[in-house]
Amino acid sequence: MQIVVLKESAADEFRVALVPESVKKFVAAGNGISVEAGAGLLAGASDTNYEQAGAVISSNREELLQKADVLVSINHPDEEVLSKLKKGGIVIALLRPLDEPEKLQAFIENGLTAISLEMIPRTTRAQAMDVLSSMATIAGYKAVLLATEKLPRMLPMMTTAAGTIPPARVFVVGAGVAGLQAIATARRLGAVVEGFDIRAAAGEAVRSLGAKFLELENINAEGEGGYAKEIGEDVMDKARQLLTKTAANADCIITTAQIPGKRAPILITKEAVEAMKRGSVIVDLAGANGGNCELSKPNEIVNHNGVFIYAPTNLAATIPVHASQLFSRNVAALCNLLVKDGELNLDFSDDILNGSCVVHQGEIRNERTKTNYELRKTN
Numbered sequence: 048m049q050i051v052v053l054k055e056s057a058a059d060e061f062r063v064a065l066v067p068e069s070v071k072k073f074v075a076a077g078n079g080i081s082v083e084a085g086a087g088l089l090a091g092a093s094d095t096n097y098e099q100a101g102a103v104i105s106s107n108r109e110e111l112l113q114k115a116d117v118l119v120s121i122n123h124p125d126e127e128v129l130s131k132l133k134k135g136g137i138v139i140a141l142l143r144p145l146d147e148p149e150k151l152q153a154f155i156e157n158g159l160t161a162i163s164l165e166m167i168p169r170t171t172r173a174q175a176m177d178v179l180s181s182m183a184t185i186a187g188y189k190a191v192l193l194a195t196e197k198l199p200r201m202l203p204m205m206t207t208a209a210g211t212i213p214p215a216r217v218f219v220v221g222a223g224v225a226g227l228q229a230i231a232t233a234r235r236l237g238a239v240v241e242g243f244d245i246r247a248a249a250g251e252a253v254r255s256l257g258a259k260f261l262e263l264e265n266i267n268a269e270g271e272g273g274y275a276k277e278i279g280e281d282v283m284d285k286a287r288q289l290l291t292k293t294a295a296n297a298d299c300i301i302t303t304a305q306i307p308g309k310r311a312p313i314l315i316t317k318e319a320v321e322a323m324k325r326g327s328v329i330v331d332l333a334g335a336n337g338g339n340c341e342l343s344k345p346n347e348i349v350n351h352n353g354v355f356i357y358a359p360t361n362l363a364a365t366i367p368v369h370a371s372q373l374f375s376r377n378v379a380a381l382c383n384l385l386v387k388d389g390e391l392n393l394d395f396s397d398d399i400l401n402g403s404c405v406v407h408q409g410e411i412r413n414e415r416t417k418t419n420y421e422l423r424k425t426n
Protein backbone atom coordinates (compact mmCIF):
# COMPACT_ATOMS: atom_id res chain seq x y z
CA MET A 48 0.00 0.00 0.00
CA GLN A 49 1.34 3.44 -0.98
CA ILE A 50 0.47 6.07 1.61
CA VAL A 51 1.01 9.74 0.86
CA VAL A 52 1.14 12.72 3.22
CA LEU A 53 1.06 16.29 1.90
CA LYS A 54 1.86 19.56 3.59
CA GLU A 55 -1.45 20.94 4.88
CA SER A 56 -2.57 23.99 2.91
CA ALA A 57 -4.62 26.04 5.42
CA ALA A 58 -2.74 29.06 6.78
CA ASP A 59 -3.63 28.25 10.41
CA GLU A 60 -2.75 24.56 10.12
CA PHE A 61 0.50 23.58 11.78
CA ARG A 62 -0.19 19.85 12.19
CA VAL A 63 0.89 16.98 9.95
CA ALA A 64 -1.19 13.84 9.41
CA LEU A 65 1.54 11.24 10.02
CA VAL A 66 4.60 11.70 12.22
CA PRO A 67 7.87 9.75 11.73
CA GLU A 68 7.02 7.40 14.65
CA SER A 69 3.99 6.06 12.70
CA VAL A 70 5.83 6.12 9.37
CA LYS A 71 8.41 3.73 10.82
CA LYS A 72 5.69 1.24 11.78
CA PHE A 73 3.98 1.46 8.37
CA VAL A 74 7.27 0.89 6.57
CA ALA A 75 8.13 -2.06 8.84
CA ALA A 76 4.76 -3.58 7.89
CA GLY A 77 5.73 -3.43 4.19
CA ASN A 78 3.98 -0.23 3.08
CA GLY A 79 5.51 2.58 1.04
CA ILE A 80 5.24 6.09 2.53
CA SER A 81 5.87 9.27 0.61
CA VAL A 82 5.85 12.67 2.27
CA GLU A 83 5.79 16.07 0.65
CA ALA A 84 8.95 18.04 1.45
CA GLY A 85 8.49 20.24 4.51
CA ALA A 86 5.16 18.63 5.52
CA GLY A 87 6.14 18.09 9.15
CA LEU A 88 8.31 21.14 9.79
CA LEU A 89 5.74 23.07 11.84
CA ALA A 90 4.99 19.94 13.87
CA GLY A 91 8.65 19.41 14.75
CA ALA A 92 9.46 16.73 12.15
CA SER A 93 12.10 17.47 9.52
CA ASP A 94 12.43 15.76 6.13
CA THR A 95 15.50 13.99 7.53
CA ASN A 96 13.41 12.61 10.42
CA TYR A 97 10.96 11.17 7.86
CA GLU A 98 13.76 9.74 5.71
CA GLN A 99 15.28 8.09 8.76
CA ALA A 100 11.88 6.53 9.46
CA GLY A 101 11.86 5.07 5.93
CA ALA A 102 9.74 7.58 3.99
CA VAL A 103 10.52 8.96 0.54
CA ILE A 104 10.52 12.77 0.44
CA SER A 105 9.36 14.56 -2.70
CA SER A 106 8.48 18.09 -3.77
CA ASN A 107 6.53 16.85 -6.78
CA ARG A 108 2.90 16.95 -5.62
CA GLU A 109 1.49 15.61 -8.87
CA GLU A 110 3.73 12.57 -8.83
CA LEU A 111 2.97 11.93 -5.17
CA LEU A 112 -0.78 12.04 -5.76
CA GLN A 113 -0.65 9.78 -8.80
CA LYS A 114 0.97 6.97 -6.89
CA ALA A 115 -1.17 7.29 -3.71
CA ASP A 116 -3.40 4.36 -2.77
CA VAL A 117 -4.22 6.28 0.39
CA LEU A 118 -3.85 10.01 1.02
CA VAL A 119 -3.81 10.82 4.73
CA SER A 120 -4.62 14.40 5.57
CA ILE A 121 -5.72 16.46 8.57
CA ASN A 122 -8.21 18.66 6.72
CA HIS A 123 -10.36 18.22 3.64
CA PRO A 124 -7.95 18.24 0.67
CA ASP A 125 -8.80 20.90 -1.90
CA GLU A 126 -10.44 20.10 -5.23
CA GLU A 127 -7.19 20.32 -7.18
CA VAL A 128 -5.57 17.70 -4.96
CA LEU A 129 -8.58 15.39 -5.24
CA SER A 130 -8.67 15.74 -9.03
CA LYS A 131 -5.10 14.44 -9.26
CA LEU A 132 -5.61 11.25 -7.28
CA LYS A 133 -6.09 8.04 -9.22
CA LYS A 134 -9.63 6.65 -9.53
CA GLY A 135 -10.48 4.52 -6.49
CA GLY A 136 -7.92 6.34 -4.33
CA ILE A 137 -8.74 6.57 -0.63
CA VAL A 138 -8.63 9.77 1.38
CA ILE A 139 -8.57 9.62 5.19
CA ALA A 140 -9.15 13.01 6.85
CA LEU A 141 -11.42 15.22 8.93
CA LEU A 142 -13.93 15.75 6.12
CA ARG A 143 -16.90 17.36 7.96
CA PRO A 144 -19.38 15.34 5.82
CA LEU A 145 -22.42 16.34 7.89
CA ASP A 146 -21.48 20.04 8.12
CA GLU A 147 -20.04 20.53 4.61
CA PRO A 148 -21.56 17.71 2.54
CA GLU A 149 -21.28 19.79 -0.65
CA LYS A 150 -17.51 19.33 -0.53
CA LEU A 151 -17.98 15.60 -1.21
CA GLN A 152 -18.78 16.48 -4.82
CA ALA A 153 -15.09 16.21 -5.74
CA PHE A 154 -14.98 12.64 -4.38
CA ILE A 155 -18.01 11.73 -6.48
CA GLU A 156 -16.65 13.36 -9.66
CA ASN A 157 -13.25 11.67 -9.33
CA GLY A 158 -14.50 8.22 -8.29
CA LEU A 159 -12.68 8.39 -4.94
CA THR A 160 -13.27 6.83 -1.54
CA ALA A 161 -13.66 9.10 1.48
CA ILE A 162 -13.08 7.95 5.03
CA SER A 163 -14.24 10.59 7.46
CA LEU A 164 -12.52 10.52 10.83
CA GLU A 165 -15.49 12.31 12.44
CA MET A 166 -17.76 9.39 11.56
CA ILE A 167 -15.80 6.69 13.37
CA PRO A 168 -18.24 5.25 15.93
CA ARG A 169 -17.50 6.19 19.56
CA THR A 170 -17.14 2.54 20.62
CA THR A 171 -14.61 0.91 22.91
CA ARG A 172 -12.97 -0.90 19.97
CA ALA A 173 -12.59 2.37 18.07
CA GLN A 174 -11.10 4.33 20.96
CA ALA A 175 -7.55 4.10 19.59
CA MET A 176 -8.79 5.71 16.34
CA ASP A 177 -10.81 8.51 17.93
CA VAL A 178 -9.31 11.64 16.40
CA LEU A 179 -12.22 13.79 17.64
CA SER A 180 -11.42 12.93 21.25
CA SER A 181 -7.69 13.51 20.72
CA MET A 182 -8.24 16.95 19.20
CA ALA A 183 -10.99 17.92 21.68
CA THR A 184 -8.67 17.05 24.56
CA ILE A 185 -6.06 19.46 23.21
CA ALA A 186 -8.60 22.19 22.43
CA GLY A 187 -10.14 21.98 25.92
CA TYR A 188 -6.73 22.31 27.54
CA LYS A 189 -5.64 25.17 25.28
CA ALA A 190 -8.93 27.05 25.77
CA VAL A 191 -8.11 27.44 29.46
CA LEU A 192 -4.57 28.61 28.69
CA LEU A 193 -5.91 31.13 26.17
CA ALA A 194 -8.43 32.46 28.70
CA THR A 195 -5.80 32.57 31.44
CA GLU A 196 -3.48 34.58 29.24
CA LYS A 197 -6.22 37.14 28.46
CA LEU A 198 -7.77 37.38 31.94
CA PRO A 199 -6.73 40.40 34.01
CA ARG A 200 -6.72 38.20 37.12
CA MET A 201 -5.02 35.00 38.32
CA LEU A 202 -6.78 31.64 38.53
CA PRO A 203 -5.59 30.30 41.90
CA MET A 204 -6.34 31.69 45.32
CA MET A 205 -3.23 33.45 46.67
CA THR A 206 -2.52 34.29 50.25
CA THR A 207 0.02 37.07 50.32
CA ALA A 208 1.33 39.66 52.77
CA ALA A 209 -0.93 42.14 50.99
CA GLY A 210 -3.97 40.00 51.71
CA THR A 211 -5.81 37.13 50.07
CA ILE A 212 -6.81 37.01 46.43
CA PRO A 213 -9.84 34.80 45.78
CA PRO A 214 -9.69 32.15 43.03
CA ALA A 215 -11.16 32.95 39.64
CA ARG A 216 -14.50 31.40 38.72
CA VAL A 217 -14.53 29.38 35.49
CA PHE A 218 -17.78 28.14 33.97
CA VAL A 219 -17.63 25.37 31.38
CA VAL A 220 -20.68 24.82 29.18
CA GLY A 221 -20.82 21.39 27.51
CA ALA A 222 -19.05 18.63 29.40
CA GLY A 223 -17.98 16.27 26.62
CA VAL A 224 -14.33 15.55 25.89
CA ALA A 225 -13.21 19.20 25.42
CA GLY A 226 -15.32 20.48 28.30
CA LEU A 227 -14.03 17.88 30.75
CA GLN A 228 -10.44 18.64 29.76
CA ALA A 229 -11.12 22.36 30.24
CA ILE A 230 -12.57 21.65 33.68
CA ALA A 231 -9.58 19.50 34.64
CA THR A 232 -7.11 22.14 33.43
CA ALA A 233 -8.87 25.02 35.18
CA ARG A 234 -9.02 22.96 38.38
CA ARG A 235 -5.28 22.19 38.15
CA LEU A 236 -4.67 25.93 37.90
CA GLY A 237 -6.70 26.49 41.06
CA ALA A 238 -9.93 28.00 39.72
CA VAL A 239 -13.36 27.37 41.19
CA VAL A 240 -15.15 25.57 38.37
CA GLU A 241 -18.77 24.96 37.46
CA GLY A 242 -19.94 22.78 34.58
CA PHE A 243 -23.17 22.39 32.65
CA ASP A 244 -24.45 19.86 30.14
CA ILE A 245 -27.82 18.61 28.99
CA ARG A 246 -26.71 14.99 29.33
CA ALA A 247 -27.31 13.94 32.92
CA ALA A 248 -24.43 11.42 32.67
CA ALA A 249 -22.01 14.34 32.37
CA GLY A 250 -22.80 15.32 35.98
CA GLU A 251 -20.81 12.50 37.50
CA ALA A 252 -17.78 13.23 35.32
CA VAL A 253 -17.89 16.95 36.16
CA ARG A 254 -18.14 16.27 39.89
CA SER A 255 -15.33 13.72 39.76
CA LEU A 256 -13.03 16.54 38.60
CA GLY A 257 -13.85 18.64 41.64
CA ALA A 258 -16.25 20.99 39.86
CA LYS A 259 -19.89 21.75 40.61
CA PHE A 260 -22.48 20.46 38.12
CA LEU A 261 -25.36 22.79 37.35
CA GLU A 262 -28.53 20.79 36.98
CA LEU A 263 -31.53 21.61 34.88
CA GLU A 264 -34.40 19.69 36.41
CA ASN A 265 -35.63 16.57 34.60
CA ILE A 266 -33.44 17.10 31.57
CA ASN A 267 -31.43 14.33 30.03
CA ALA A 268 -30.92 14.88 26.33
CA GLU A 269 -28.69 11.88 25.72
CA GLY A 270 -29.12 10.62 22.15
CA GLU A 271 -27.53 8.02 19.89
CA GLY A 272 -23.91 7.01 20.58
CA GLY A 273 -23.67 9.06 23.81
CA TYR A 274 -24.05 12.36 21.91
CA ALA A 275 -26.55 15.04 22.91
CA LYS A 276 -29.76 15.34 20.92
CA GLU A 277 -31.53 18.57 20.07
CA ILE A 278 -33.87 19.85 22.74
CA GLY A 279 -37.00 22.00 22.42
CA GLU A 280 -36.93 25.80 22.61
CA ASP A 281 -38.81 25.79 25.95
CA VAL A 282 -36.02 23.74 27.57
CA MET A 283 -33.37 25.82 25.81
CA ASP A 284 -34.93 28.95 27.29
CA LYS A 285 -34.72 27.46 30.79
CA ALA A 286 -31.10 26.50 30.14
CA ARG A 287 -30.28 30.03 28.95
CA GLN A 288 -31.85 31.57 32.06
CA LEU A 289 -29.75 29.31 34.29
CA LEU A 290 -26.61 30.08 32.29
CA THR A 291 -27.25 33.85 32.35
CA LYS A 292 -27.46 33.73 36.15
CA THR A 293 -24.23 31.74 36.40
CA ALA A 294 -22.44 33.91 33.80
CA ALA A 295 -22.89 36.98 35.99
CA ASN A 296 -20.50 35.49 38.58
CA ALA A 297 -18.01 33.92 36.16
CA ASP A 298 -14.64 35.44 35.30
CA CYS A 299 -14.28 33.07 32.38
CA ILE A 300 -16.70 30.96 30.37
CA ILE A 301 -15.58 28.16 28.07
CA THR A 302 -18.27 26.78 25.79
CA THR A 303 -18.00 23.46 23.95
CA ALA A 304 -21.65 22.45 23.35
CA GLN A 305 -22.23 20.74 20.02
CA ILE A 306 -24.70 18.43 18.32
CA PRO A 307 -23.15 16.51 15.40
CA GLY A 308 -24.36 17.74 12.02
CA LYS A 309 -26.35 20.67 13.46
CA ARG A 310 -25.67 24.31 14.21
CA ALA A 311 -24.23 24.61 17.72
CA PRO A 312 -26.88 25.72 20.24
CA ILE A 313 -26.78 29.36 21.35
CA LEU A 314 -26.48 29.21 25.12
CA ILE A 315 -24.70 32.42 26.12
CA THR A 316 -26.91 35.26 24.98
CA LYS A 317 -26.05 38.94 24.57
CA GLU A 318 -27.90 39.48 27.86
CA ALA A 319 -25.63 36.94 29.59
CA VAL A 320 -22.51 38.65 28.20
CA GLU A 321 -23.85 42.01 29.43
CA ALA A 322 -24.30 40.52 32.90
CA MET A 323 -20.60 39.62 33.07
CA LYS A 324 -17.90 41.75 34.74
CA ARG A 325 -15.61 43.91 32.61
CA GLY A 326 -12.40 42.02 31.82
CA SER A 327 -14.15 38.64 31.76
CA VAL A 328 -13.30 36.26 28.95
CA ILE A 329 -15.37 33.82 26.91
CA VAL A 330 -13.68 31.15 24.80
CA ASP A 331 -16.22 29.61 22.43
CA LEU A 332 -14.99 26.29 21.07
CA ALA A 333 -18.12 25.78 18.95
CA GLY A 334 -17.16 28.65 16.61
CA ALA A 335 -16.74 26.39 13.56
CA ASN A 336 -20.40 25.36 13.88
CA GLY A 337 -21.89 28.77 14.53
CA GLY A 338 -20.80 29.26 18.15
CA ASN A 339 -22.48 28.87 21.55
CA CYS A 340 -22.29 32.59 22.30
CA GLU A 341 -24.64 34.91 20.46
CA LEU A 342 -21.85 37.47 19.97
CA SER A 343 -19.05 35.10 18.85
CA LYS A 344 -17.36 35.64 15.51
CA PRO A 345 -15.18 32.74 14.30
CA ASN A 346 -11.46 33.52 14.62
CA GLU A 347 -12.10 37.09 15.73
CA ILE A 348 -11.84 38.79 19.10
CA VAL A 349 -15.05 40.56 20.04
CA ASN A 350 -14.93 43.18 22.80
CA HIS A 351 -18.45 43.71 24.13
CA ASN A 352 -18.51 46.24 26.99
CA GLY A 353 -15.10 45.02 28.16
CA VAL A 354 -15.94 41.31 27.92
CA PHE A 355 -13.62 39.59 25.44
CA ILE A 356 -15.07 36.79 23.31
CA TYR A 357 -12.78 34.42 21.42
CA ALA A 358 -14.01 31.79 18.99
CA PRO A 359 -10.92 30.03 17.63
CA THR A 360 -11.92 27.30 15.19
CA ASN A 361 -8.67 25.35 15.14
CA LEU A 362 -7.14 25.44 18.62
CA ALA A 363 -5.74 21.90 18.42
CA ALA A 364 -3.44 23.09 15.62
CA THR A 365 -1.78 25.54 18.01
CA ILE A 366 -0.21 22.59 19.85
CA PRO A 367 1.05 20.92 16.65
CA VAL A 368 3.60 18.47 18.03
CA HIS A 369 1.26 16.62 20.37
CA ALA A 370 -1.79 17.13 18.16
CA SER A 371 0.07 15.54 15.20
CA GLN A 372 1.38 12.72 17.36
CA LEU A 373 -2.12 11.80 18.57
CA PHE A 374 -3.72 12.27 15.14
CA SER A 375 -1.04 10.11 13.55
CA ARG A 376 -1.45 7.30 16.09
CA ASN A 377 -5.24 7.39 15.65
CA VAL A 378 -4.94 7.20 11.85
CA ALA A 379 -2.35 4.42 12.03
CA ALA A 380 -4.75 2.37 14.16
CA LEU A 381 -7.50 2.95 11.59
CA CYS A 382 -5.24 2.03 8.64
CA ASN A 383 -4.65 -1.40 10.17
CA LEU A 384 -8.31 -2.10 9.44
CA LEU A 385 -7.89 -1.37 5.75
CA VAL A 386 -5.22 -3.95 5.07
CA LYS A 387 -5.40 -7.73 4.95
CA ASP A 388 -2.35 -9.86 4.10
CA GLY A 389 -0.51 -6.76 2.94
CA GLU A 390 -3.26 -5.78 0.47
CA LEU A 391 -5.91 -3.04 0.67
CA ASN A 392 -9.19 -4.63 1.68
CA LEU A 393 -12.27 -2.56 2.61
CA ASP A 394 -14.49 -4.82 4.69
CA PHE A 395 -17.81 -3.04 5.13
CA SER A 396 -19.05 -5.66 7.57
CA ASP A 397 -16.72 -3.93 10.04
CA ASP A 398 -18.77 -1.30 11.92
CA ILE A 399 -15.86 1.15 12.08
CA LEU A 400 -15.26 1.17 8.33
CA ASN A 401 -18.97 0.98 7.60
CA GLY A 402 -19.59 4.07 9.74
CA SER A 403 -16.65 6.16 8.59
CA CYS A 404 -16.53 5.46 4.84
CA VAL A 405 -18.91 8.12 3.54
CA VAL A 406 -18.11 7.78 -0.16
CA HIS A 407 -16.94 4.57 -1.85
CA GLN A 408 -15.55 4.82 -5.38
CA GLY A 409 -17.62 7.90 -6.11
CA GLU A 410 -20.89 6.73 -4.46
CA ILE A 411 -22.15 8.22 -1.20
CA ARG A 412 -22.78 5.24 1.06
CA ASN A 413 -23.76 6.77 4.38
CA GLU A 414 -27.45 7.62 4.87
CA ARG A 415 -27.00 10.71 7.08
CA THR A 416 -24.34 12.05 4.76
CA LYS A 417 -26.52 11.39 1.70
CA THR A 418 -29.48 13.22 3.29
CA ASN A 419 -27.37 16.25 4.20
CA TYR A 420 -25.68 16.23 0.76
CA GLU A 421 -29.01 16.18 -1.08
CA LEU A 422 -30.51 18.83 1.20
CA ARG A 423 -27.53 21.10 0.58
CA LYS A 424 -27.80 20.54 -3.19
CA THR A 425 -31.45 21.58 -3.27
CA ASN A 426 -30.94 24.69 -1.07
Ligand code: NAD
Pocket residue numbers: 169170171173174177179180183220221222223224225226243244245246249272273274275286303304305306307312314
Ligand atom coordinates in the same frame (compact mmCIF):
# COMPACT_ATOMS: atom_id res chain seq x y z
P1 NAD B 1 -19.67 17.04 21.34
O1 NAD B 1 -18.41 17.73 20.92
O2 NAD B 1 -20.62 16.59 20.31
O3 NAD B 1 -20.46 18.01 22.36
C1 NAD B 1 -19.84 18.53 23.51
C2 NAD B 1 -20.81 18.51 24.67
O4 NAD B 1 -21.85 19.47 24.46
C3 NAD B 1 -21.51 17.17 24.90
O5 NAD B 1 -21.21 16.71 26.20
C4 NAD B 1 -22.99 17.51 24.72
O6 NAD B 1 -23.82 16.76 25.61
C5 NAD B 1 -23.02 18.98 25.08
N1 NAD B 1 -24.21 19.72 24.62
C6 NAD B 1 -24.86 19.64 23.44
N2 NAD B 1 -25.91 20.49 23.43
C7 NAD B 1 -25.91 21.13 24.62
C8 NAD B 1 -26.75 22.12 25.22
N3 NAD B 1 -27.80 22.63 24.59
N4 NAD B 1 -26.45 22.54 26.48
C9 NAD B 1 -25.38 22.02 27.13
N5 NAD B 1 -24.56 21.10 26.64
C10 NAD B 1 -24.83 20.66 25.39
O7 NAD B 1 -19.37 15.81 22.30
P2 NAD B 1 -18.04 14.96 22.52
O8 NAD B 1 -17.13 15.66 23.42
O9 NAD B 1 -17.51 14.54 21.20
O10 NAD B 1 -18.62 13.69 23.30
C11 NAD B 1 -19.90 13.17 22.99
C12 NAD B 1 -20.16 11.92 23.77
O11 NAD B 1 -19.35 10.86 23.32
C13 NAD B 1 -19.91 12.04 25.26
O12 NAD B 1 -20.91 11.30 25.92
C14 NAD B 1 -18.61 11.34 25.46
O13 NAD B 1 -18.44 10.85 26.76
C15 NAD B 1 -18.76 10.24 24.43
N6 NAD B 1 -17.49 9.67 24.01
C16 NAD B 1 -17.35 8.31 23.98
C17 NAD B 1 -16.15 7.76 23.57
C18 NAD B 1 -15.97 6.28 23.52
O14 NAD B 1 -16.70 5.56 24.12
N7 NAD B 1 -15.02 5.84 22.76
C19 NAD B 1 -15.11 8.57 23.20
C20 NAD B 1 -15.29 9.96 23.24
C21 NAD B 1 -16.50 10.49 23.62
